[in-house]
Amino acid sequence: MRSRFHAAFAQLPASLQAALQPLLTDDHFPAMFSAQEVEALERQTGLDDDALAFALLPLAASCARTDLSHFNVGAVARGISGNLYFGANMEFAGTTMQQTVHAEQSAITHAWMRGEKGLVSITVNYTPCGHCRQFMNELNSGVKLQINLPGRKPATLGDYLPDAFGPRDLDITTLLLDERDHGFAPQGDELNQAAIAAANRSHAPYSNAPAGVALALRDGKIICGSYAENAAFNPSLPPLQAALNVLSLSGYDYSDIQRAVLAERADAPLTQWDATAATLNALGCQNLDRTLLD
Ligand SMILES: O=c1ccn([C@H]2C[C@H](O)[C@@H](CO)O2)c(=O)[nH]1
Numbered sequence: 001m002r003s004r005f006h007a008a009f010a011q012l013p014a015s016l017q018a019a020l021q022p023l024l025t026d027d028h029f030p031a032m033f034s035a036q037e038v039e040a041l042e043r044q045t046g047l048d049d050d051a052l053a054f055a056l057l058p059l060a061a062s063c064a065r066t067d068l069s070h071f072n073v074g075a076v077a078r079g080i081s082g083n084l085y086f087g088a089n090m091e092f093a094g095t096t097m098q099q100t101v102h103a104e105q106s107a108i109t110h111a112w113m114r115g116e117k118g119l120v121s122i123t124v125n126y127t128p129c130g131h132c133r134q135f136m137n138e139l140n141s142g143v144k145l146q147i148n149l150p151g152r153k154p155a156t157l158g159d160y161l162p163d164a165f166g167p168r169d170l171d172i173t174t175l176l177l178d179e180r181d182h183g184f185a186p187q188g189d190e191l192n193q194a195a196i197a198a199a200n201r202s203h204a205p206y207s208n209a210p211a212g213v214a215l216a217l218r219d220g221k222i223i224c225g226s227y228a229e230n231a232a233f234n235p236s237l238p239p240l241q242a243a244l245n246v247l248s249l250s251g252y253d254y255s256d257i258q259r260a261v262l263a264e265r266a267d268a269p270l271t272q273w274d275a276t277a278a279t280l281n282a283l284g285c286q287n288l289d290r291t292l293l294d
């Protein structure tokens with residue numbers, strides 16, 4: 001089991017420890033459980049869906065990277081597939097506040113990057129900030145998304161974000177987690193193709209500037225991130241953040257990154273290039289290439 005989990009794991013109920021132990025042995029445990037694993041965990045522990053998600057929060061929160069705040073937020077998203085996905089906040093020293101990934105954004109984009117098509121609920125150990133409520137309002141689950149917080153009755157996004165501004169106000173009908181293919185043809189080596197595939201899945205209806213990042217790790221693994229725009233623009237999540245999120249949740253470190261590729265349109269009104277290069281630089285990676293979508 002990765003060392004990050006040790007302290008949180010030790011605090012879990014004994015029955016949950018026993019059920020989880022065999023699933024956590026790999027240092028690169030994917031920070032998610034399939035519907036089948038969830039069913040087995042519930043059978044072995046007697047916990048129901050929501051109780052299991054709450055019980056897993058300390059483990060999710062232990063994935064946080066909070067050099068600035070030391071305030072670890074954990075989230076567990078449940079997909080319509082029945083899978084559970086961890087999320088945790090990430091802060092990036094040497095960059096800007098704007099690069100921060102919130103735990104709720106982390107769980108949501110994690111689910112998306114693993115192919116989930118919609119979310120049923122999100123369980124969080126602190127009340128979601130306004131930025132996260134707005135980020136969640138981009139999802140195809142809409143205001144029906146269930147939000148579970150410690151000590152509160154289950155409520156919906158609609159309860160937490162009344163009178164919301166969202167995609168419909170800008171006449172956008174393709175929502176976050178909807179299946180999307182921008183249709184750019186694969187080109188270049190495997191890493192370039194992975195970045196293009198990530199860009200093809202990106203949610204960029206406001207700028208029409210699809211973008212994706214692929215990271216090649218020293219062990220040969222490739223991790224991808226797709227750009228997720230938001231109707232309110234600022235809560236958008238850059239493609240590098242989406243990739244670093246999966247990397248970190250999967251038990252890798254920034255020093256495991258060997259090479260990165262950003263895929264974006266040459267003639268797009270926005271570019272991810274400078275921000276991607278700056279953040280990667282701060283993480284000690286200078287090996288970034290750009291592949292142009294056409
Ligand atoms: O809803 C919230 C509020 C804050 N944070 C994180 C962001 C930052 O890393 C730290 C302090 O705000 O907590 C979240 O993850 N979710």
Ligand SMILES: [Zn+2]
Binds near residue numbers: 104128130
């Ligand atoms: Zn937040």
